[in-house]
Amino acid sequence: MPVVKAQSTVGANLSRRILSPLLRISLLVGVCVHLAGFLLFHVISNPLPKREASPPFVQYVSQDRLLSGAALEEQAALFDSAPLFVPGQWNAAHNLNPPSLERGQLRFPAYEPKIDFSTALVPPDLMDGLDASVSEPIDLLDLRYWDLFRYFGQGALTPKPFQAMERVAEVRSLDGHVLRVLPTAVDLLSMQAVQPATYYLRVEAGGRIVGRPTLSASSGDTSFDAVAYTWLLEAGFPADLQAGFFEVRIYP
DSSP states (O other), X not given: OHHHHHHHHHHHHHHHHHSOHHHHHHHHHHHHHHXXXXXXXXOOOOOOOOOXXXXXXXXXXXXXXXXXXXXXXXXXXXXXXXOTTSOOTTOTTSOOOOOXXXXXXXXXXXXXXOOOOOTTSSOGGGGTTOSSOOOSGGGGGGOSOTTTTTTTTOOOOOOOOOOOOOOEEEEEOTXXXXXXXXXXXXXXXXXXXXXOEEEEEEEOTTSOEEEEEEEEEOOSOHHHHHHHHHHHHHHOOOTTSOSEEEEEEEOO
């Protein structure tokens, strides 16, 4: 018993040292101030803005809603807002072929036109050159009156004769400028030449050719190239040109 009393006395002295009367009064006053603050004051905060719920941009249309009416199907086909990468029946990425509204071809079969010609109304001069009578529309292509009014109001046209073809040779500088146009005496009429025969040659002062001409581009006919080569060697060159290298094109 004396031991218990001693322990309680020691605990009471320790609590008195820790919790002094001033500290107890301060704690009590603080609790009262907090209670008064919670009871007397009310915190008012600004409410958050309210936003109306908007439907999503891409909406899923169920199969039941599609089967409810044809108007919804047409609207889904015309105003498809689904992205191209989303697969679906009414997607723009699918090759949707709606039924055609032109149903006349399904009701009436194709038929050929039937044309009845009256031979009494056709002038006999328009049928000149026709071996058989006109019984089908394709027979009209054999008639000769398609250009009946081509020369209406015009005088007689006199064909102009073609000028005699003259073979020439162009003497060019190496930069492409035409220096001379000379007539040639090439008698070969080539039907295979597609372009002029082009030769390069060197000429001294006075028109003397140095060396032999070099074929640069063939005309397409070896016979014409040989005749043009012979003409270059035998015909000579204009004496008024300066010495240098030249390009000669001989036209067939």
